[in-house]
Amino acid sequence: MTENLMEAMVSETKQKKPTDKKQRIVTVAAELFAEKGYANTSTSEIAKKAEVAEGTIFRHFQTKENLLLSILVPFLKEALPPMAEDVFSKVLNRYTDSPESFFHALITNRYAFFIENKEYFQVFIKELVYNEQIRNEVIPIFQRTVLMQIETAIQTFQEKGKITKTIPSETLTRTAFSIMFGFFLTHLFFQNVDGESNIEEKINQLVHLIMNGMKTSV
Amino acid sequence: MTENLMEAMVSETKQKKPTDKKQRIVTVAAELFAEKGYANTSTSEIAKKAEVAEGTIFRHFQTKENLLLSILVPFLKEALPPMAEDVFSKVLNRYTDSPESFFHALITNRYAFFIENKEYFQVFIKELVYNEQIRNEVIPIFQRTVLMQIETAIQTFQEKGKITKTIPSETLTRTAFSIMFGFFLTHLFFQNVDGESNIEEKINQLVHLIMNGMKTSV
Amino acid sequence: MTENLMEAMVSETKQKKPTDKKQRIVTVAAELFAEKGYANTSTSEIAKKAEVAEGTIFRHFQTKENLLLSILVPFLKEALPPMAEDVFSKVLNRYTDSPESFFHALITNRYAFFIENKEYFQVFIKELVYNEQIRNEVIPIFQRTVLMQIETAIQTFQEKGKITKTIPSETLTRTAFSIMFGFFLTHLFFQNVDGESNIEEKINQLVHLIMNGMKTSV
Amino acid sequence: MTENLMEAMVSETKQKKPTDKKQRIVTVAAELFAEKGYANTSTSEIAKKAEVAEGTIFRHFQTKENLLLSILVPFLKEALPPMAEDVFSKVLNRYTDSPESFFHALITNRYAFFIENKEYFQVFIKELVYNEQIRNEVIPIFQRTVLMQIETAIQTFQEKGKITKTIPSETLTRTAFSIMFGFFLTHLFFQNVDGESNIEEKINQLVHLIMNGMKTSV
DNA sequence: AATGAATGAGACTTCATTCAT
DNA sequence: TATGAATGAAGTCTCATTCAT
Numbered sequence: 076m077t078e079n080l081m082e083a084m085v086s087e088t089k090q091k092k093p094t095d096k097k098q099r100i101v102t103v104a105a106e107l108f109a110e111k112g113y114a115n116t117s118t119s120e121i122a123k124k125a126e127v128a129e130g131t132i133f134r135h136f137q138t139k140e141n142l143l144l145s146i147l148v149p150f151l152k153e154a155l156p157p158m159a160e161d162v163f164s165k166v167l168n169r170y171t172d173s174p175e176s177f178f179h180a181l182i183t184n185r186y187a188f189f190i191e192n193k194e195y196f197q198v199f200i201k202e203l204v205y206n207e208q209i210r211n212e213v214i215p216i217f218q219r220t221v222l223m224q225i226e227t228a229i230q231t232f233q234e235k236g237k238i239t240k241t242i243p244s245e246t247l248t249r250t251a252f253s254i255m256f257g258f259f260l261t262h263l264f265f266q267n268v269d270g271e272s273n274i275e276e277k278i279n280q281l282v283h284l285i286m287n288g289m290k291t292s293v
Numbered sequence: 294m295t296e297n298l299m300e301a302m303v304s305e306t307k308q309k310k311p312t313d314k315k316q317r318i319v320t321v322a323a324e325l326f327a328e329k330g331y332a333n334t335s336t337s338e339i340a341k342k343a344e345v346a347e348g349t350i351f352r353h354f355q356t357k358e359n360l361l362l363s364i365l366v367p368f369l370k371e372a373l374p375p376m377a378e379d380v381f382s383k384v385l386n387r388y389t390d391s392p393e394s395f396f397h398a399l400i401t402n403r404y405a406f407f408i409e410n411k412e413y414f415q416v417f418i419k420e421l422v423y424n425e426q427i428r429n430e431v432i433p434i435f436q437r438t439v440l441m442q443i444e445t446a447i448q449t450f451q452e453k454g455k456i457t458k459t460i461p462s463e464t465l466t467r468t469a470f471s472i473m474f475g476f477f478l479t480h481l482f483f484q485n486v487d488g489e490s491n492i493e494e495k496i497n498q499l500v501h502l503i504m505n506g507m508k509t510s511v
Numbered sequence: 512m513t514e515n516l517m518e519a520m521v522s523e524t525k526q527k528k529p530t531d532k533k534q535r536i537v538t539v540a541a542e543l544f545a546e547k548g549y550a551n552t553s554t555s556e557i558a559k560k561a562e563v564a565e566g567t568i569f570r571h572f573q574t575k576e577n578l579l580l581s582i583l584v585p586f587l588k589e590a591l592p593p594m595a596e597d598v599f600s601k602v603l604n605r606y607t608d609s610p611e612s613f614f615h616a617l618i619t620n621r622y623a624f625f626i627e628n629k630e631y632f633q634v635f636i637k638e639l640v641y642n643e644q645i646r647n648e649v650i651p652i653f654q655r656t657v658l659m660q661i662e663t664a665i666q667t668f669q670e671k672g673k674i675t676k677t678i679p680s681e682t683l684t685r686t687a688f689s690i691m692f693g694f695f696l697t698h699l700f701f702q703n704v705d706g707e708s709n710i711e712e713k714i715n716q717l718v719h720l721i722m723n724g725m726k727t728s729v
Numbered sequence: 730m731t732e733n734l735m736e737a738m739v740s741e742t743k744q745k746k747p748t749d750k751k752q753r754i755v756t757v758a759a760e761l762f763a764e765k766g767y768a769n770t771s772t773s774e775i776a777k778k779a780e781v782a783e784g785t786i787f788r789h790f791q792t793k794e795n796l797l798l799s800i801l802v803p804f805l806k807e808a809l810p811p812m813a814e815d816v817f818s819k820v821l822n823r824y825t826d827s828p829e830s831f832f833h834a835l836i837t838n839r840y841a842f843f844i845e846n847k848e849y850f851q852v853f854i855k856e857l858v859y860n861e862q863i864r865n866e867v868i869p870i871f872q873r874t875v876l877m878q879i880e881t882a883i884q885t886f887q888e889k890g891k892i893t894k895t896i897p898s899e900t901l902t903r904t905a906f907s908i909m910f911g912f913f914l915t916h917l918f919f920q921n922v923d924g925e926s927n928i929e930e931k932i933n934q935l936v937h938l939i940m941n942g943m944k945t946s947v
Numbered sequence: 948a949a950t951g952a953a954t955g956a957g958a959c960t961t962c963a964t965t966c967a968t
Numbered sequence: 969t970a971t972g973a974a975t976g977a978a979g980t981c982t983c984a985t986t987c988a989t
Binding site for chain 4: 978979980981982983
């Protein structure tokens with residue numbers, strides 16, 4: 076990993092319309108990286124499946140690693156900052172009165188994004204676990220954007236007396252994130268956990284657990 | 294992956310006392326697999342660091358993959374079934390009256406095991422994410438042992454009216470597991486999240502969140 | 512090397528005024544070939560530095576090798592035959608009475624040409640050493656033109672009793688050429704051997720050494 | 730070129746007995762590098778001609794460049810310092826009274842060495858011309874050892890009044906070296922210039938030219 | 948049991964060249 | 969004339985695995 080992810084996320088704007096073949100390479104590579112991981116996918120395999128010459132991959136991406144970044148960077152660009160800015164300004168402001176409706180909106184919004192980008196999430200999570208440099212570069216960004224915004228929301232609700240102050244907001248944030256992320260992961264690595272039908276109900280249950288835990292309701 | 298993990302977990306009992314060199318290979322391989330992942334670690338690197346000839350690795354383990362299994366199988370053998378049988382008979386039976394004390398004992402017990410085996414957990418999780426065969430073989434075992442035992446415990450508490458019945462036990466189980474696993478992962482991939490000092494308090498907070506959620510206590 | 516240098520040197524007269532881009536390609540290629548050698552310079556590098564598309568190079572020169580020849584041939588055309596015909600008829604006839612003035616004029620004349628074409632000399636010498644076909648084609652031409660003309664001059668001086676007859680004219684020629692060529696090479700591969708100032712004096716010294724050797728003058 | 734030639738010349742002493750195959754690789758590579766140059770010789774070609782697997786080359790030499798250094802470094806180790814130290818102490822001390830006998834002994838000695846190592850000289854000179862790093866590293870060594878020793882000898886003779894003082898010793902040295910090196914090169918790149926028979930006579934003529942030049946003897 | 952030289956398949960990458968636009 | 973995307977052969981190098989000692 077020579078390039079820096081942050082730089083890549085900034086500089087990667089000058090993309091003209093990607094060629095047909097270039098797009099095909101990205102698509103196929105994402106599929107294969109998602110399925111078998113970056114390290115277990117060869118460029119010749121990508122070339123074969125995308126029906127291009129192997130050299131074409133390198134004309135467009137220079138290195139295999141660059142190809143990986145070309146998949147991850149646009150995804151992260153859409154996944155991280157919007158989650159912090161766009162989504163939150165919408166979600167948080169609108170549902171500012173009840174933490175329940177906030178968490179419900181948050182999970183619903185991110186679940187939709189997640190379903191749309193299942194494959195990219197798989198690539199991302201695999202490399203997050205496997206690749207130290209990506210981990211080192213992405214996690215701080217992630218903390219500054221996603222986690223801190225959730226924490227801010229939670230603190231707001233703590234101020235309003237709607238969320239307990241006896242537990243530090245940091246721990247609350249991590250726990251809420253764990254529940255949400257665990258929910259997504261379940262859907263990522265095990266297919267068809269639940270029929271798609273009752274997702275709405277599942278989310279309601281998660282929100283209930285986040286807010287009320289599993290003790291018997293009085 | 295040619296061999297089957299289950300078979301391996303059974304057949305691998307005939308281990309005599311491993312040679313000095315054999316042990317050194319396993320130790321070094323675990324370190325390197327944990328750090329860089331299986332696919333990014335070469336046998337020659339292992340040989341060099343373990344100060345043995347490369348041939349020696351193959352004399353003992355036949356294939357590189359076998360070496361990986363020789364690390365994971367004993368670990369899983371100790372991690373999974375005991376968690377289900379041994380630990381649960383201790384934990385569940387002893388703390389049968391309150392879900393709080395049950396979750397507290399469970400998390401405490403597994404956290405200790407996790408701390409002891411940090412390195413093996415890293416190898417395991419990396420390959421769980423990256424390696425389809427391991428995923429396919431281990432997850433069902435995991436579901437049958439760990440998750441089902443937690444679910445049984447939760448169902449027992451539901452019968453006793455100590456845990457809500459309005460949410461299916463399966464969802465409750467996954468959520469509890471998410472919280473617990475999220476807690477462990479935080480400690481696995483980010484060093485020094487909290488000072489080691491206040492672990493006890495952290496666990497108490499987790500248990501509180503599992504049982505009561507984050508809404509303001511009345 | 513498919514084309515024959517002699518053919519190229521003859522046929523290559525039909526050059527109209529070269530395009531702006533064509534000229535830029537030649538200039539840039541000469542620079543790069545001089546610096547890094549033909550084999551270590553890629554056409555894409557040339558294209559980039561000349562600010563043309565890679566295809567443009569091949570539209571004008573068909574092959575990379577042809578581009579090399581397009582640099583070398585005009586250079587050799589000026590370097591070799593004129594040295595034989597033009598220069599010699601001037602130099603030799605004018606300075607026919609003393610070998611000293613002949614060698615002085617010869618070295619001065621070629622040194623000027625060499626300084627003007629330093630870069631082309633570098634390309635030429637690199638490929639002369641590295642490329643068997645160029646060596647095989649150029650050396651005979653070189654022998655027939657340059658060396659034989661010097662030898663003729665030396666023989667003329669031998670007839671006049673101004674140069675020793677006890678050593679074969681061939682050996683004398685090679686030695687004179689070695690001294691002259693060694694002087695040029697020194698200036699080619701090591702920068703700033705002498706300040707440019709005392710070139711005239713250096714040449715005088717070389718001529719003295721060619722004619723009188725290094726023994727103490729009586 | 731990552732490694733430094735000087736370091737390589739020092740560190741390369743720990744060589745145990747080279748394998749049969751290792752030796753074959755070196756021999757074949759030297760042949761091919763001499764014939765076609767380093768950049769135009771592929772490792773697969775070397776492997777084929779040496780009748781080893783291509784991997785074997787890299788097991789022994791890590792990189793192709795390292796293989797080149799493994800050929801050049803021992804050669805230079807033998808060629809340069811001995812020429813300065815050993816040879817000179819023999820040649821200079823023994824033939825201290827007349828510059829003629831000194832140059833005669835010097836050329837004879839080096840010519841023998843050159844004939845024995847024709848192939849290595851070809852590799853060396855090709856890369857000296859083509860490869861900037863080798864040039865930058867070897868030339869200073871060369872200047873400090875070979876050239877300076879010749880210059881010292883010449884200065885000694887100047888002190889004794891046997892060589893002219895009107896020309897700086899540096900110029901004399903370079904000229905003597907040009908004549909000698911030109912003589913060697915002629916034998917390197919053009920085969921069979923003279924029958925081997927009259928080498929002794931040729932050397933005598935060179936010495937005469939160095940000392941007396943080509944003017945008619947009185 | 949242990950070694951380490953040897954292997955060869957296959958990895959990533961470069962590059963001269965072609966061709967549709 | 970000029971472009972630059974596309975090609976695929978060939979290049980250097982890595983690596984798990986074998987085998988004679």
